[in-house]
Amino acid sequence: MQIPSPLQPSTRTLLGPGPSDAHPAVLRAMVNPLMGHLDPEFVSIMSQVQEMLRGVLKTKNKVTLPISATGMAGMECCLVNLLEPGDKVVVCAMGFFGQRMIDVAGRTGAQVTTIQAPWGKTFSLDEIRDTVSKVKPKVLGIVHAETSTGAMQPHIKEIADICHEHGALLVIDAVTSLACVEVDIDGWGVDAVYSCSQKGLGCPPGLSPISFSDRAVEVIKNRKSKVQSWYLDMTTVMSYWGQDRVYHHTGPISMIYAIHEGLRLVLEEGLENRWKRHWNNHKALKAGLEALNLHYTADASCQLPQLNAVRIPEGVDDLKGRKFLLEKFGIEVGGGLGDFKGKVWRIGLMGYNSKPSIVLLALAALEQALANQGVKVNPGAAVGAANKFYAQS
Numbered sequence: 001m002q003i004p005s006p007l008q009p010s011t012r013t014l015l016g017p018g019p020s021d022a023h024p025a026v027l028r029a030m031v032n033p034l035m036g037h038l039d040p041e042f043v044s045i046m047s048q049v050q051e052m053l054r055g056v057l058k059t060k061n062k063v064t065l066p067i068s069a070t071g072m073a074g075m076e077c078c079l080v081n082l083l084e085p086g087d088k089v090v091v092c093a094m095g096f097f098g099q100r101m102i103d104v105a106g107r108t109g110a111q112v113t114t115i116q117a118p119w120g121k122t123f124s125l126d127e128i129r130d131t132v133s134k135v136k137p138k139v140l141g142i143v144h145a146e147t148s149t150g151a152m153q154p155h156i157k158e159i160a161d162i163c164h165e166h167g168a169l170l171v172i173d174a175v176t177s178l179a180c181v182e183v184d185i186d187g188w189g190v191d192a193v194y195s196c197s198q199k200g201l202g203c204p205p206g207l208s209p210i211s212f213s214d215r216a217v218e219v220i221k222n223r224k225s226k227v228q229s230w231y232l233d234m235t236t237v238m239s240y241w242g243q244d245r246v247y248h249h250t251g252p253i254s255m256i257y258a259i260h261e262g263l264r265l266v267l268e269e270g271l272e273n274r275w276k277r278h279w280n281n282h283k284a285l286k287a288g289l290e291a292l293n294l295h296y297t298a299d300a301s302c303q304l305p306q307l308n309a310v311r312i313p314e315g316v317d318d319l320k321g322r323k324f325l326l327e328k329f330g331i332e333v334g335g336g337l338g339d340f341k342g343k344v345w346r347i348g349l350m351g352y353n354s355k356p357s358i359v360l361l362a363l364a365a366l367e368q369a370l371a372n373q374g375v376k377v378n379p380g381a382a383v384g385a386a387n388k389f390y391a392q393s
């Protein structure tokens with residue numbers, strides 16, 4: 001075997017559904033030397049991470065920590081800990097990730113009832129109330145920000161109220177929403193939430209922040225059967241991250257440094273400012289995409305600012321378009337998932353990348369990519385529309 005030369009990965013601009021670019025300060029935090037994962041100094045770094053995570057999630061939940069794995073592990077962790085074989089669970093699916101939740105919930109041996117919304121739409125409170133009052137589930141799971149369609153489920157607080165009225169726990173997927181749009185775990189009354197490090201938090205992939213309400217922790221403590229997953233069993237993970245600090249698995253030291261910096265930057269910016277920044281840059285991008293005649297897949301009333309999914313125009317090839325952006329500009333945008341495969345581009349403006357310089361670059365590059373495939377574009381119209389928005393905002 002010829003030994004490869006040392007890596008020199010190309011610089012990209014990651015404007016897909018994640019990973020998004022890490023903040024440079026996060027990458028700098030990661031080059032610090034390793035420590036033992038039970039070193040008292042590292043343990044205090046872990047505590048700071050938990051405290052900052054509570055701040056970003058807006059919760060006082062004691063059980064709030066980053067799972068050592070990506071967002072999907074967070075989904076699995078919430079469901080396998082709260083569900084036992086035979087339990088009833090309702091999953092509300094309005095896209096690819098809701099669909100995954102159905103699969104993950106089903107593997108616990110629970111009885112899954114699903115309600116579906118067309119891709120690009122969200123659920124009404126009536127639909128949810130009807131199902132919950134009929135099924136009386138132990139858990140209801142719903143995706144807050146559906147990354148496959150760009151739709152945001154509104155009224156999470158009201159959904160939590162419905163769940164609690166009927167004795168159910170609410171689990172939300174905040175993988176794409178956290179640190180981009182409002183997430184208010186205690187204010188809304190959410191019982192379990194999971195997210196990830198590589199989208200709004202501006203860190204590399206590898207951690208999945210989770211939080212369980214006291215009510216959810218009681219349910220976990222009173223299980224009759226063992227949690228199916230050893231690694232994600234919160235009864236033991238809690239002892240590593242809780243008072244005891246008992247060895248469970250080796251903490252991913254460098255990733256904890258990364259999220260420490262990522263969370264610190266979010267709190268330093270301020271949650272409200274950060275949400276405002278995401279909305280502002282989204283509006284500029286949207287003005288430009290509209291000037292390019294690109295249409296959103298989600299209803300305007302529930303559009304996420306950080307994930308812009310648009311239909312690929314008639315006659316334009318998906319892969320050819322994305323290859324052009326990658327090779328000419330080093331820009332990655334996402335393709336469609338599931339029903340939207342080959343039909344949709346997903347443009348993410350998450351965390352560090354939600355800024356005017358990126359919006360203008362993306363629009364200029366998209367204009368070229370479309371023109372390259374014979375679409376008639378008005379040169380400069382997209383960038384012009386975005387700049388007009390910035391000038392007025």
Ligand SMILES: *Cc1c(COP(=O)(O)O)cnc(C)c1O
Nearest residue numbers: 070071072097145147175176196
């Ligand atoms: C990205 C994503 C996930 C999965 O996260 P990974 O980090 O890829 O495991 C789950 N749910 C939603 C809504 C997502 O956008």
